[in-house]
Amino acid sequence: MVQAILRRCAVCRAYTLQKDRCPHCGGRLENPHPPRFSPQDRYQEYRVAIKVMSGIIKVRDDVAERVLRRLAQSYI
Numbered sequence: 628m629v630q631a632i633l634r635r636c637a638v639c640r641a642y643t644l645q646k647d648r649c650p651h652c653g654g655r656l657e658n659p660h661p662p663r664f665s666p667q668d669r670y671q672e673y674r675v676a677i678k679v680m681s682g683i684i685k686v687r688d689d690v691a692e693r694v695l696r697r698l699a700q701s702y703i
């Protein structure tokens with residue numbers, strides 16, 4: 628992964644290419660870029676259900692039924 632070189636001061640919110648301290652106020656610098664993926668992973672349930680339906684993930688029949696029933700309930 629490419630390391631981000633742009634930094635933002637946590638105190639005065641100024642952007643800089645410095646790595647250690649803000650050149651304006653001496654404040655702590657932070658990475659201004661938002662994370663690429665949400666750690667909540669809102670669609671995991673759907674991804675797993677699709678893989679179970681397509682046979683990519685092999686599970687017992689009763690587990691597959693439970694996964695598909697849960698998916699069907701979320702559409703009601």
Ligand SMILES: [Zn+2]
Pocket residue numbers: 636637638639640641649650651652653654
């Ligand atoms: Zn600053």
